[in-house]
Amino acid sequence: MIIPDFDHSSSRKILNWMCLGNLTVQEYRTMNIYVIVGTCNYYFHSLMSERSILSLPHDETRVLLHSCCAPCAGDILETLVASKIEVTLFFYNPNIHPRHEYDIRKEENKRFAEQLQIPFVDADYDMENWFLRTKGLEFDPERGQRCAICFDMRFERTALYAYEQGFKVFSSTVGVSRWKDMEQVNESGLQAASRYPGLTYWTYNWRKGGGSQRMVEIAKHAHFYQQEYCGCAHSLREINQKRQRAGRDRVKIGVKYY
Numbered sequence: 001m002i003i004p005d006f007d008h009s010s011s012r013k014i015l016n017w018m019c020l021g022n023l024t025v026q027e028y029r030t031m032n033i034y035v036i037v038g039t040c041n042y043y044f045h046s047l048m049s050e051r052s053i054l055s056l057p058h059d060e061t062r063v064l065l066h067s068c069c070a071p072c073a074g075d076i077l078e079t080l081v082a083s084k085i086e087v088t089l090f091f092y093n094p095n096i097h098p099r100h101e102y103d104i105r106k107e108e109n110k111r112f113a114e115q116l117q118i119p120f121v122d123a124d125y126d127m128e129n130w131f132l133r134t135k136g137l138e139f140d141p142e143r144g145q146r147c148a149i150c151f152d153m154r155f156e157r158t159a160l161y162a163y164e165q166g167f168k169v170f171s172s173t174v175g176v177s178r179w180k181d182m183e184q185v186n187e188s189g190l191q192a193a194s195r196y197p198g199l200t201y202w203t204y205n206w207r208k209g210g211g212s213q214r215m216v217e218i219a220k221h222a223h224f225y226q227q228e229y230c231g232c233a234h235s236l237r238e239i240n241q242k243r244q245r246a247g248r249d250r251v252k253i254g255v256k257y258y
């Protein structure tokens, strides 16, 4: 690999590739460019230190965080802990299919919460209700109406629990993924919060300030399970169809780890 006019901005590009998983440190080593790896590591540490210290809306001190999976929750939880915000994790994702995939995602999330000594609430897997609620939208594209209903269902349940348990603020890890429409996620959250007096949905943009990059780095460091589709049976069907067109194997549940 030849990098003309190698400078700091070139190392930033390489780091971005590494964070996106297109190249790994090992691959760099086989390419004999150790000096670039060193520079990237230096830059990575400066990225890690960019994590902001956050405050909750209305100067609240605790938040209920709906979580979809460990990789999405990684940086958010670490940032909240570093900000000395009291966080409780709420796992309610009846969209995830099949059950085996659901159990893996939940257990990974639970394990990470335990490591950080964060309370973990395991809510119901009422997947029959999820299928009922999204009936007729089986072939909607991702980011369409089915996803709006999927967020609504998960956030309504989170908002109810928040209200019952006296939380004034709740949020979700769902928006950290670049595959999601942040506006759609926020709209659902705000709507769910509006059902209860005094409850606020925190629309913080978890992707900014290096959040997306740290999310991947933490997932690699913790060897989290790497899910290969959004979660529901329909997103699994879509990804398998795409793979089939590209001549690739179908998704194998429980196999791929960061």
Ligand code: SF4
Pocket (backbone or CB within 6 Å): 095, 096, 142, 143, 146, 147, 148, 150, 151, 230, 231, 232, 233, 234, 235
């Ligand atoms: S694609 Fe993802 S967000 Fe959309 S309905 Fe399926 S699980 Fe929910």
